[in-house]
Amino acid sequence: MRWRIRVFVSVSLILIAAMLLYACGSATREGGGMITFTLVSSSFCEGGVIPRDHTCDGADRPPPLRWEGAPPTASYVLIMDDPDAPVGTFTHWVLYDIPGDRTELAEGEQTVGLAGSNDFGRRGYGGPCPPRGRGAHRYFFRLSALDISSLNLPPGAVRRDVESAMRGHVLATATLMGRYERR
Template sequence: MSFTLMSTAFKYGERIPKKYTCDDVDISPPLQWSNIPAGTKSLVLIMEDPDAPIGVFTHWVLYNIPPDKTELPENVPKTLVVEGIGMQGVNDFGRVGYGGPCPPRGHKPHRYFFRLYALNTVPNIKQRASKDEVLRIIKNNIIGTAEYMGTYSR
């Protein structure tokens, strides 16, 4: 079996429900994963929009997720440290935690990729880290990646 990521809130490639966007309550969707690679010591989740007009836009950076975790509940608190879940970095909105889809009006649907990285270490990443900082620190320790994608337009 391969390392997989999914959500009960929407199917792969389908529209992300409005409640998980800036047009509603802007809470994170529930995510589940399975078959993490043997030797995984921690997980990192990054959500980004490659279709943003300014280039890739980061919506969520979550790291030091314990390897025994198999899911994230809906509405992960937007705090630096989330008890039992991990630490959150700064997204491209300039805020800590999840920032939902919020594409410019009139654009074709944007794609939102959730990528879960399995690491063979628990990296020492400072609080409020950016996606670029996290990826730079973990790049040599990634032993598996799972991906899930939803779309949204306004």
């Protein structure tokens, strides 16, 4: 009887872990269709709090990201932004020409693909840094799968130019949202 309980508990825990993993990301395909492309982080779940280490209050390191279920892809583009910023949507990270055979970015990794310019005026990642005492902001990580291997842009391109070069080449986009508040 005890072994049945152990098996039941083990299977239940595995199923719960799998459900949580898949609940941590979402995806859409350009033009609609079946959703299969997911983006997750081992640092936080969909709608969860982004750990301090990934913010301006910590080490300001990019979180680890992993994706699965993407269509056959030539390259990826990653854009992270804050739509709750007082000045309007604020771009924190633009990374493009990520090789199509990649399925993850390790914590702190910024050397894959080409780094674009963020709204801090720097290339690469700039972590969450909302004004103190103004409540939690939402941070969206959007990973787009493209049918071209390069956007043919120089390093340091701004978001507007990256999005313009992507137009007509997006196969699917996966999104992960996290929150951060400075008190």
